[in-house]
Amino acid sequence: MSILLNEDTRLIVQGITGKEGAFHTRQMLEYGTKVVAGVTPGKGGQTDDNGLPIFDTVQAAADATGGNSSVIFVPPAFAADAVLEAIAARMKLVVCISEGIPTADMVPVKLALNGSETRMIGPNCPGVITPGVGKIGIMPGFIHRPGHVGVISRSGTLTYEAVHQLTERGIGQSTCIGIGGDPIIGSNFIDLLKLYKDDDQTEGVVLIGEIGGSAEEEAANWIVENNFTKPVVAFIAGQTAPPGRRMGHAGAIISGGKGTAADKMAALKAVGIAVCETPAVIGETMEKALAAR
């Protein structure tokens, strides 16, 4: 069984009538995702182009359709509130695609997630895909194939690159997750490694980090302290990034001499993780790691 997204997932799209929301709802349906409803405040009672019912609130959508997960395509100024609404409606999984949410808005969201029933992915992320089952997000489905390797990444297109390399070598994926490029995110590497650890389908994990923060170092410690024995292959983007400059993602910044790629690569190597020197060898490195088990 995959993690986060499986045959039981019934998806609600928050912001379904927006340009992005409408486009990706269609894409998700075409991939086979069980999308059951949309939410746009003020448009309750209407249906979208795919015939999906639209509701004013997440709770109403969930009550009427049995939706248990949501994806958010809401403008950044309102996105944190959309997440809080999804948590209040007890969604099991909330994937927030929206980019550009103020950090101060995310602080109370993190607090609301604590002790709730909701697992949040993102914001500012491509989403979650369980190949062959469904996708929640904006990634191209066709580059994936069902299989046994999990992918967790702070990036978008770089994740596609890694997945493409795996698929080219015949290595399928269990569940691929873009956790997002912001300083505050719903789930970090450790949260998801815990799920992969208990997932029978997942036999190895690709971990793609980048400069900024210390999530990769913390993941390295967790892996060794918790006896995570499935092979892990890592790549850290931003070896050539200058300090003090935000490299696109709000979270990708080396500040105060902390969060460099070199530090992260050293921390991962120190616990025996295969660290790729270049992004071109991610697939190859995983192939070797799986063969060496």
Add this chain to the structure above:
Amino acid sequence: MKIHEYQGKALFRAAGVPVPKGFPAFSVKECVEGAAKLQTNKIVVKAQIHAGGRGKGGGVKIVSPANVQEAAEALLGMTLVTHQTGPEGKLVQRLLVEEASDIARELYAGIVLDRSTSQFAFMVSTEGGMEIEKVASETPEKIIKEWITPGQDLKVYQARKLAFSLGLTGVQVKYAVKTFMALWQVFKQYDCSLIEINPLVVTRSDEIIALDSKINFDDNALFRHPDILELRDLSEEETSEIEASRYHLNYIKLEGDVGCMVNGAGLAMATMDIIKHCGGEPANFLDVGGVANAETVAHGFNIILSDKNVKAILINIFGGIVRCDRVAQGVIDAMGQLKVNVPVVVRLEGTNAVQAGEMLENSPLEFIVAKNLEDAAEKVVLASKGGK
């Protein structure tokens, strides 16, 4: 977004964080005239640029009123080089003129996001005036922190705890608490991503004064602070980067000679990394985002080529929702319109990549088509060194 020290101090003053008496000046005349009104015998003239280490770089002068003119003349128009400006330095166009303080102790105060707890942290240290990064790595126990509960404010007891941890006594504690509470309000009110006061001083008359101010704002929250946006000093930013932001392109100029145009920030960084790995030096970071059409590609080319160091360009696009054939058409159109006189290596992968490759091969324009990421990096580095 960053602002100048004098702008930060104006926000401090308005919020009740004590700062020295002073004023910003854009000319020598303004300096001299304003300094007379300060009515003090010791004056500090400080260069205003968006970089730290100004004191060490010679950008701060402490003078008598008679020597203000001389100090202002020396500083205005100088190119100030500090450990944060890079070797090319920054042109000094603004000054801050202040009354000098009678310093008894130099402390540090700051507020940042603690990413591992997802809470804001208020930090103080007795090691003011030092490079705080150095203090943090060598003697982390000398940085005292209090975390702000989400959705709430810094509590008075927390501010008091911080004040006592700095060894403050008597009336100093009262002043420090007031200062810390006010500082948190500035941070919260303006959606700051960082506030630092280094040094925060205790004077011989027991006052607490912010001798410096460093404030960074959360770019994602600027939409709700039009007043802060007005403080932006475009002359402190790279012209090409301002130009790029106008077209929603994310560009950062670097020192190398291999230009690159990529979709997605992570892939853009990874592309820079593999260029370096293959023996080249990236000239820039450029994320063209989700829409890589002829217009974006053309703007991207213009910005990359405005950097005269660029000897070759790599276009690396992983088409997901963006179709590669559209991107290829964009590249062909842009190259047809513009004079691109350096070799261009193109690597397109993902949706409709095969058609895209054929379009590039069949075009009369000269592209070097790469089959994968490594091949692309090798080819562009070779091309940048004059090889084929």
